[in-house]
Amino acid sequence: MTSLLPFFMFGSVFLLLLLGYPVALTLGGVSVIFGLLIFGPEFFALLPLRIWGTMNNVVLLAVPLFVFMGVMLEKSGIAEKLLETMSMLFGKFRGGLALSVVIVGALLAASTGIVGATVVTMGLMSLPVMLKRGYQPELATGTIAASGTLGQIIPPSIVLVLLGSILNVSVGDMFVGALIPGLMLVTAYLLYIVLLGFMRPDTMPSVSQEEMLSFASKASMKTVIEAFLIPMLLVLAVLGSIFAGIASPTEAAAIGAFGALLLTLFQRKLSLDVLRSVMRETTSLTSMVFMILAGASAFSLVFRGMHGDRLLADAILQANLQPELFLALVMVVVFLAGFFIDFIEIIFIIVPVVAPVFTAFGVDLLWIGVLLAMNLQASFLTPPFGFSLFYLKGVAPKEVTTSHLYRGIIPFIVIQVMMLVLVIVFPELVTWLPKALSGH
Structure with missing residues (x-):
């Protein structure tokens, strides 16, 4: 009976979360109850x-530094400038607006990583224009929601920071390892x-001759350079310093936060109200994560005090479950959990x-971390509780x-699953670049 307690505890947490109880209080409350039952009052000393x-x-x-960077860049107006410029460049092509949304989503992911801000910004600016041009609502909403979640896999990503911390894998390696899969997803x-x-x-009507001439007149080289140069400088400062080994991810996050502050100042958008708003939002998001x-x-x-990790690892190893089958099982569980x-x-x-089970199998945890990040990205898109869908509907x-939202997101979820399977079959897509940069 004692051996079943860890799994009973795990099931209790999962059930309470599905019933809608707050995550932090559920985890802490259930842990305190089981801790007192199993270990007694000494539990509170540990x-x-x-x-x-x-x-x-x-x-x-x-985490708070990257959140500050993302929220500050949202206030700077860089996202709007990028969207306008990309619309001018790609507007004359069939599907040009949708293509520009994906590219802007990738650039914002590499410079901010804040999913909610990206989806809302692109939803406000691009969705009405796409619908007016005759885009199918499903395609328009699906493209915006999927592109807005690229910040989950393209570094710098808070998901990768948290996964690296839990798996005890270098966050810098996580960032490098996720780069190729992230770019594959964009492609x-x-x-x-x-x-x-x-x-x-x-589903995406072509643009009229008058609109093509209008695009050509607006898209000057100076506008394009200004729109691209600002976010790219920040991306190079943050990711370049990590990849070159000059700064740790934490130090690079500080560079990014300071850089975002300077860029907002240069855009003449920095004020005491903006700074107060950014700091309040950063504190709120960070407090939620740390609670x-x-x-x-x-x-x-x-859970570990009850030897739950060891019991699970022993049960799987004794069942002669192959590492590949266990990996497939975990990926399916994580994907399904993302719906709720x-x-x-x-x-x-x-x-x-x-x-611990993956460690017992001798599986590369860097590869596992990137696979989990790709899988978790889908949780933002899968109904009924996909947060990107909530942001966009709002x-x-x-x-x-x-x-429209639910139907529109299906092809992009299928693409994500296909890319996930590809990275499972070819682990080198994750492991090659970190090894190449470290010289191994």
């Missing part, structure tokens, strides 16, 4: 040390839109439980229905 050890992790300092989105334009031209992290630390302490709970909850509940015109 818990503060465990939480302090987590909060003292310098790597996690990158797959672009190819899908181009192919759809050939096969079903009715969940404190609850997850308590959960991990009790948030990516942060999945990271802090499921990943610490399965990580700013979409009235004629755009929830069914």
